[in-house]
Amino acid sequence: SSGIINSVDEFNEAVSNAQPGDVITLANGVWENAELLFEGNGTEDNPITLTVEEKGKVTLEGNSNLRLAGSYLVVEGLVFKNGFTPTTEVISFKKDKNTLANHSRITECVIDRYNNPERHEPDTWVAVYGNNNRVDHNHLVGKGNRGVTMIVRLNTKESEKNNNRIDHNYFGHRPNLGSNGGETLRIGTSHYSLVNSMTVVESNYFDRCNGEHEIISNKSYNNVYRDNVFYECTGTLTMRHGNETLVEGNVFIGNNKPSTGGIRVINGQQTVRNNYGVGLKGYRFRGAFVVMNGVPNSPLNRYFQVEDAEIHNNTFIECDHIQLCAGSDAERSAVPINSSMTNNIFYNPDKNDVFTVYDDISGIDFKNNLLSPNISAISENGFTARELEFEVNKYGLKIPKKLEGNQGAVLSDKLATKENTGVSWYPKDDIEVELSSGKTIVVSPGLNTLFDAAKNSKPGDILELENGTYTQTKTLAVGHPLTIKSKNSQKPTILFEKKSLFEISNGGSLSLEDLIFDGAESPDRTGNSVITTSKYSMNKNYKLFIEDCEFTNLDVNHSYDAIRVYKNTFADTISIKNSKFKTISGNVIALDKETDDIGIYNSEYVIMKNNVFSHVGGAALRLHRGGKDESTFGPFLEMDHCVFDNVGNDKRNKYDASVSLYGVQVIDIKNNIFNASKGVGMHLVVGEPIVNILNNNFFNSASISVTGDEKYTIRNSWSLPPAFD
C-alpha cells in the first residue's frame, strides 16, 4: 500500500500491513512525541521504505524516536530537532535486545541539537545493531549532552562480522563536552572488543567534532576507516581496542587550532597508510600521530601493546607533536614491537622538537621517512632531511610535489567533502551567534533600565551604558550572547538587590567592559554573587569575558563571590583582564562544582591577566578537575601580571590558598605579585600536565605548595616588598 500517513496510529497500522516494496510516507508537519517502531521484512529488491512527504518539512520533535526491526528496511528524510529521545537512543537498529534490523538503511536523516537538557545524562543518536546495514548521507549536528553520537554495538552474535557501512555522513560541530563520553563515533565496547566487527567507515566529513579527545573510538577487530575528512577536530581517530584496523586515506585539517590531532595507535596489527595531516597542534594523546605504550597482560579495558603496526606513506605538514611510546608509566610499560614506519613525511619548519619519545622505540623499524631540515631525527637510520616544494591540490590542501622516494600520502578521489556528505536540503551553516555581533542599544541610568534593556535584547546585542548609576531589583537572565559596556570613558556603577545580578542561563554568554559592580545594596544573606550560571544543567557551553571592570563591596555577609558557577555547566572560556576585585568576603571564582571526580570540570580555558585582587577573604581562583580519566583536554590556566593583596585570609577559605589548582592540565602563572596573601596550591595528577610558574613575587605571603606526582617548573620566585600606590 501507499499513501500519506498523518498520525502514529496510522503509521502503526501501515507498518503492520506493510509488504515488500511498500512506501510509508509521513505527512509534512511537526510530529510531537512520536515514538516510531518500524518493524517488517522487505526483500533485497523490494525493501519497505519509510519516507517523508517533502524532505525538510517533516520534523520529529519533543520526545520522539525511531526503532527499526526486521530486514530490508529503508528510512529517509526524517529530521529530529527541538527535543530529545525519551529512551537512550534516537534512531536504533533494534526493537529490543532480541529483535534487530539487518540489511537496512538510514539515509538522508537529520538530527540537530536533539539534546537532553541534562548535560551528563547519556544517550546516543544513532545506534547500529545487526548486520549489512548502511548509514549514509545523514546530517548530525550539535550533540550537547553526554553520549556517543553514533555507535555500532556488537553485543550479540548477529552483530558480528556485520559488514555495516557508514558513509557520506556529515558530522557537524560537536562542542567540547568537558568530559569522557563525547565521542562522535564508536564501534564496539571494551567488553566486546575481541569481536570481529568488519564495519567500513568511509567518506564521512567530521566538522569540528570536539566532544572529547576521541573523535572516533575504535573498539573491535577488522574495521576500516577510509577517505574521511576531519576538519578542525580536537582529538584523534583512536584505535582504542581491537586489532587489524585499516586506517587509510584520511585527512586531518587542524588549521593550527589547539588540541587538533590525528591518529592514535594502540593494539596489534594496525595499518595506517596514506593519511594526511596539516596544522595539527594537539599534544600527548591528541598528537598528530601517536603510538602508545601498552600494559603487559592488559585487561580488556586497559591498553594492549602495539605490535605489527604498519605505518607508511602518511604525510604530516606543520603538525606539532608526533608522540611515540606515549602514556609510558609504571603500568603502561609495554613498548611497541615488530612495527614499521616507512615512507612518511614529517614537515614542520617552525618546530624542531616535533617528536617526543617516551620510552624505548627499538621495536619500531624506521625506513625512508622524510623530515624538514630543522627537525632532528629520532634514530640514526630511516630519516632523511630535506626542503620540500608544495602545491595545492584540488581539495585545497598543501601537498608536497611528487617525490622520487615515494614518501607521503596519495589521496583518493572518494575523499569526503562538506558538499558530498549529508543532505543538500539542510543548511550546514553555523548556528551560534557571536558575542557583540548584534546591534548597539544605548541605556540610560535608573531603576531596572539595564534589566529592561537586557530583557529586550537580541542575541549578540551590545548594551552601551551612559554615565550614572543603575539599580536592579531583579536578576538579569542572560539567555543569549550579550555585551554590556560603558558608552563613555567614565565607568557606570551597577547596584543590585537580588542574590545575583546576572544569571547566565542555557545558551547565554556575557561580555562586560568598563563597568563598576558595587555590592552595597545586596541582600544581607550568605551566598550572594555578582554573576552566576544557571543552577540547572546547561547543555550549551558559555563564554564569560570581563575587561576593565571593578567589583567592590561584595561583603554584606560571608561567602559573597564575584562569580559563582554550578554543577553541570561548562565554560569554553572565562577571561578576566585589567580588572579590580576589592573587598570580597568569598571567592572571586571557584570552578570546583564537578565533585564526582570522574574527569569533569567547569571551564576549558581560564585567563586572568593584569588584575588586582585586594581584600578578598576567599580564593581568587579555585580550579578543579578530579579523577583519573584522560579523555579531556583542559582545564588550561593562564595567569599573568596579577596582584594579590590580602587575599585568602578568611577563616572560611577552605582552599587555604589564593590560587588553588587541582588536576589542571596546563598551568602558566607568571609575573604576579602576592602581598600578605595565601599562596598558590597545586595538586598535579593525571595527563602529564604542563606547568610553568615563573617570575612571581611572594612577599609576606605563603608561596607555592605542590602535591601529586607530576613534573613542573618553578623559576624566579622572589620575596621583595612590593610598592603599591
Added chain:
Amino acid sequence: SSGIINSVDEFNEAVSNAQPGDVITLANGVWENAELLFEGNGTEDNPITLTVEEKGKVTLEGNSNLRLAGSYLVVEGLVFKNGFTPTTEVISFKKDKNTLANHSRITECVIDRYNNPERHEPDTWVAVYGNNNRVDHNHLVGKGNRGVTMIVRLNTKESEKNNNRIDHNYFGHRPNLGSNGGETLRIGTSHYSLVNSMTVVESNYFDRCNGEHEIISNKSYNNVYRDNVFYECTGTLTMRHGNETLVEGNVFIGNNKPSTGGIRVINGQQTVRNNYGVGLKGYRFRGAFVVMNGVPNSPLNRYFQVEDAEIHNNTFIECDHIQLCAGSDAERSAVPINSSMTNNIFYNPDKNDVFTVYDDISGIDFKNNLLSPNISAISENGFTARELEFEVNKYGLKIPKKLEGNQGAVLSDKLATKENTGVSWYPKDDIEVELSSGKTIVVSPGLNTLFDAAKNSKPGDILELENGTYTQTKTLAVGHPLTIKSKNSQKPTILFEKKSLFEISNGGSLSLEDLIFDGAESPDRTGNSVITTSKYSMNKNYKLFIEDCEFTNLDVNHSYDAIRVYKNTFADTISIKNSKFKTISGNVIALDKETDDIGIYNSEYVIMKNNVFSHVGGAALRLHRGGKDESTFGPFLEMDHCVFDNVGNDKRNKYDASVSLYGVQVIDIKNNIFNASKGVGMHLVVGEPIVNILNNNFFNSASISVTGDEKYTIRNSWSLPPAFD
C-alpha cells in the same frame, strides 16, 4: 477619576493622575508579569484605592508584584498565584529604600503558593515598611521556598514606632522548609532589634504554619501579639530579640501533633499572660512554654538574658514540655532573673515529667500555679496539685471550670477563627491530594505498559499490576501522588533500561507495594538508581513509601543506588518496611546532598522497619544534617528489626558504615542484626539530640562508633552468631 483598567500602561497613567478619593479598578482576568507601582497620596478621609472588578476574578501571575509608596493608599482584592515575584518581595510597602508607604492598607488580598521554583532562593510575600499601615483580612497560603511569609522591617527611622497593625489574616498551611528561613511572621531583624517597633499583631489565624521552629520571630521592642490562634503549628511564637513584648490571649492548638509548640521567652521585660495551649507535643525550643538561658553580654545576634519576665494566667492542657533555662550551655549561661510565674495551669495527667529545668531557676518567683496531681513540682513553693473539671467553650476548647484561685487564661471574644480571618471568597480547603485517594487502574505486563499507565494517571491514582514482567525503556516521571502495587499475591517484576526507573518531580509522591525491582537490564554505567528525585529544586515536599518490595541486581556497574536524592529536595517522610535489598553496588539511600552545612537536610522522617539488606556495597543509610543552626526539627530516624548481611564493605563506601548518621536530631535504632557488615556511625552535634540504640546484634561486624559532644544511650548490644535461613 474612575473606570476599569485593562493594562499596566493604563494602570500607570491612572496612578500618575490619581487624586484623593479615586478608585482604580483592575479588570477581571489574568495579569501576567504585571509589576505594579502604586504611588500617590490620598488623605485620611479620601484614600486612593486600588481594587478589582470582581473579587477572586483578578489574578496576578507569572512574575508579578506590587509596590506601594506615598500615603493613604488602600489595596484590596488582588490574588497572586501561578508564579513568583521577580524581585525579593511580592507586596512591598516601599518603592525604593527612600520612598515608603505610610497610613496605607492591604486588605482582602490572596497570595497562594506564589513560590520561586528554587527552594532555597529567598523572598518575602508581604514586606511592611513605614508607619501606621494596616495589613488585614489577607489569605496567605502555601509558601514553599525560603523566606519569611510576612515581615515588618525597621531599617529606617520612618519605620520606628510604627503603629502598624496586622490583623484578621489567614496564614494557611506552610509546609516544613527543613531549614531556617521558614518563619511565617517576623518583626525586625537582629541588627535593628533595639528599635521601638510598636506593631500590633492580633486576631490572626495560623493554620499549620510549619516552615520552621519559629512561627513568629519577634525581633524588636514593644510589639503586641494578641488573640491569635495557632492551629497545629510546629514551632513557637518566639521573642527572639527585643524587649517589652506583650503576648496575651493567644491560643495554641496542637492536637497532639509532633513538634507543635507555644511560646518561647528570651530578652527582658516580656509579658506573657492569658494564653492557652492544648495538646502541644514539641520538645526543647519547640516546647509548649520555654524560657531560655541567655548569653552574658550577648552580641545582638545571640541571646539576651531573660529578666523581669511576667508570666501569669496561662493555661497548658495536655502539653508535654515546659522548658526552663533551655539552651543552657557554656555560651548560654545567663539564667533568667527577677521574673515571675503566677497563676498558671500545667495540666497533663499522661505525663509526669512535663517540666525540664536545665539550669538554676532561682531567678523565677513561682506563685499559685496549678498542676495535675501526677506532675511533680519544680520548686517547694508556688505549685499546687489538684484534679480539675473541664468544660468545652464556644471555640471548642477544653477549659477548666472556674477556679477560686483565679488560675489560668480567660479568652477574649476577639479571638481569631478560620471564619473571621482572610477572605470569604477564596477557599481555605486543603489543596494537596493524598496518596491512594484516586481511582484504581489495572495494568498488564509488557513493554512500557507501566510507563503509559503512569503517564495517563491522575493525582492519587493507584496502578494495580497483574502478574508478569514489566520492561520500561523510559524513565517514569512521578509528578503527582501515585501508588503502584501488585494486583495479586505474586509480586510482578519491573525491569528498566534507563539510568533511573522513577523520577519523583516537583509535586510528586510515590507509594510502592508488593513489587520486585530488578536492575538486570540497566545501562552499564556508573550512577544508576531505581528511584531518584528531580535533579532540580523541588519547592514542594514529597513522600516515599516502600512496602513488601524487593530490589535486586543493582550491580551492573559501581555506585548503583536503590534510591538517590538531590540537593534542594525535601521529603516529609521516607518509609521502607518489610522489604529486601539484595546485591547492590552503591547505597540503599544516601540523604546527604545538603552539603552547605547550614542546617538543611533531605528528609524529615526516615523509617526503616523489618527490612533485609544483603550484599550492599555502600551504606544502607546515610543521613546528614550539617551546621550549627537550631531552627529545624529533624531529621528523625526510626530503624527497627532490620538485618544487615554483608553491607558496606565496598571500597567506595565513603561512609565506612552500614548506617551513617550526622547531626540527626532523633535516633531510634533497635532490634537489628548486623552480620559481616560495617557498623553504625553517629556524629552527635547540635540541638541536644535524643539517641537510643537498643538491643542490636553485631556479629563479625563493626559495631557503634560515636563522635561529637552530645549525650546518647546505648544498651544491650550483642555479638551472637545469627541464624539466617
